[in-house]
Amino acid sequence: MFRDSRRSRVLLAVLVAVAVTLLVLDARPGGNPVTSAVRAGGELVFAPAATGVSWATTPATALHENLLGGSDSERVAELEQANADLRDELRAARIDRERAEQLDALLGLAGLGGYExxxxxxxxxxxxxxxxxxxxxxxxxxxxxxxxxxxxxxxxxxxxxxxxxxxxxxxxxxxxxxxxxxxxxxxxxxxxxxxxxxxxxxxxxxxxxxxxxxxxxxxxxxxxxxxxxxxxxxxxxxxxxxxxxxxxxxxxxxxxxxxxxxxxxxxxxxxxxxxxxxxxxxxxxxxxxxxxxxxxxx
Structure with missing residues (x-):
């Protein structure tokens, strides 16, 4: 935990001063051995973290691209066709059931009347x-x-x-x-x-x-x-x-x-x-x- 004290204030002032000095040196044209060393150290520290974040987000990014791309349109068309086929099957089943009921009623009437x-x-x-x-x-x-x-x-x-x-x-x-x-x-x-x-x-x-x-x-x-x-x-x-x-x-x-x-x-x-x-x-x-x-x- 960072506490507000005279020592912490001095440390903060030193860090700010170092940061400003690095920015000034880095802004100058040409290479600077000090800033180059610091930059290299930062890459060593943050490169693995950046790679991990990229690896973790790649599946989500690919999924998003697929949803927006042509493959999703094809999938939507397939699902719509599957739904249409299912509706046709249900409609046919309903018609068959209704016809079975009508046939049952017809046979009942024929039986009561003695009709062949x-x-x-x-x-x-x-x-x-x-x-x-x-x-x-x-x-x-x-x-x-x-x-x-x-x-x-x-x-x-x-x-x-x-x-x-x-x-x-x-x-x-x-x-x-x-x-x-x-x-x-x-x-x-x-x-x-x-x-x-x-x-x-x-x-x-x-x-x-x-x-x-x-x-x-x-x-x-x-x-x-x-x-x-x-x-x-x-x-x-x-x-x-x-x-x-x-x-x-x-x-x-x-x-x-x-x-x-x-x-x-x-x-x-x-x-x-x-x-x-x-x-x-x-x-x-x-x-x-x-x-x-x-x-x-x-």
């Missing part, structure tokens, strides 16, 4: 000749699919096959204006027809139910299933079609009209099933999912 189905994927929406609302599926005659077969998914009725090739088929959706499906009310057994789009004089709708009995009791919340065609072509019985949302009687009409909320989300079709063999018996209402109040009671 061929699973397929709705590849794209198309506009077939004479039709406004159709999709192409990735299965065809090679898989036993032919025109006038019912198409369903895990929620209910999608439509019917209108054309089929070896590896693809065209499906007219139930929402197409040319679509007409024989239908039956869930509880009352009253029958009618579900048409695609809005019926003349009826409410604006994707699906419109026309009941043949003007006195038939029908109210919002009632559910509709397919009535079934002769020998199951083009429609097998018991497939959920939708739920009544609004009822009205057109002036002068001989039937009642109702707006139907489709059981199927037609905007996000993916996994579907073509019914290649209908049930031995009409499943009636067994394919319909439990109502929320029924699930609460169970």
């Amino acid at each position: 189905i061929v699973p397929a994927q709705a590849v794209t929406h198309v506009t077939a000749r004479g039709y406004a609302d159709t999709v192409t599926i990735d299965a065809g005659t090679d898989s036993g699919i032919h025109p006038n077969m019912t198409v369903v998914n895990g929620s209910g009725l999608v439509g019917k096959v209108i054309e089929a090739g070896p590896g693809t088929a065209t499906v007219m959706l139930a929402t197409d204006v040319n679509s007409a499906v024989g239908a039956r009310m869930e509880a009352t057994r009253k029958i009618g027809v579900v048409r695609g789009g809005t019926a003349p004089g009826g409410p604006d709708a994707k699906l419109t139910l026309e009941l043949f009995d003007l006195q038939a009791p029908v109210k919002p919340g009632d559910r509709v299933v397919t009535l079934g065609s002769h020998e199951g072509a083009p429609f097998v019985p018991g497939v959920p079609v939708g739920t009544v949302k609004e009822v009205q009687a057109a002036p002068g009409a001989l039937s009642r009209l109702a707006r139907i909320a489709p059981a199927v989300d037609f905007a996000s079709l993916d996994v579907v099933g073509v019914v290649v063999e209908g049930p031995e018996e009409d499943p009636r209402d067994s394919v319909l999912p439990p109502r929320p109040d029924e699930e609460d009671r169970s």
Whole structure:
């Protein structure tokens, strides 16, 4: 520890004087044996320390230069590509999981209805000749699919096959204006027809139910299933079609009209099933999912 005393002050004054003298001598042109000796001694003392500091800081300096240099740009590009690949893999895994869930629901519906189905994927929406609302599926005659077969998914009725090739088929959706499906009310057994789009004089709708009995009791919340065609072509019985949302009687009409909320989300079709063999018996209402109040009671 350096203490303030008369001796220390004298020592400090001597050191200052020596330093000034060395600076003056070193500033003169030409070599000076005194300052040269002092400088050499300083190099001997401080050179090892300077070398140690340089050695210690070299990795940090190199790292900084790499971060700023071209190698870092390449590394960033590699990381961005790796992240993009990972996102694609996660997206594919999510899609596969969703499709597996849809397939599970489809098989559940087929089991309840006693339908033999061929699973397929709705590849794209198309506009077939004479039709406004159709999709192409990735299965065809090679898989036993032919025109006038019912198409369903895990929620209910999608439509019917209108054309089929070896590896693809065209499906007219139930929402197409040319679509007409024989239908039956869930509880009352009253029958009618579900048409695609809005019926003349009826409410604006994707699906419109026309009941043949003007006195038939029908109210919002009632559910509709397919009535079934002769020998199951083009429609097998018991497939959920939708739920009544609004009822009205057109002036002068001989039937009642109702707006139907489709059981199927037609905007996000993916996994579907073509019914290649209908049930031995009409499943009636067994394919319909439990109502929320029924699930609460169970």
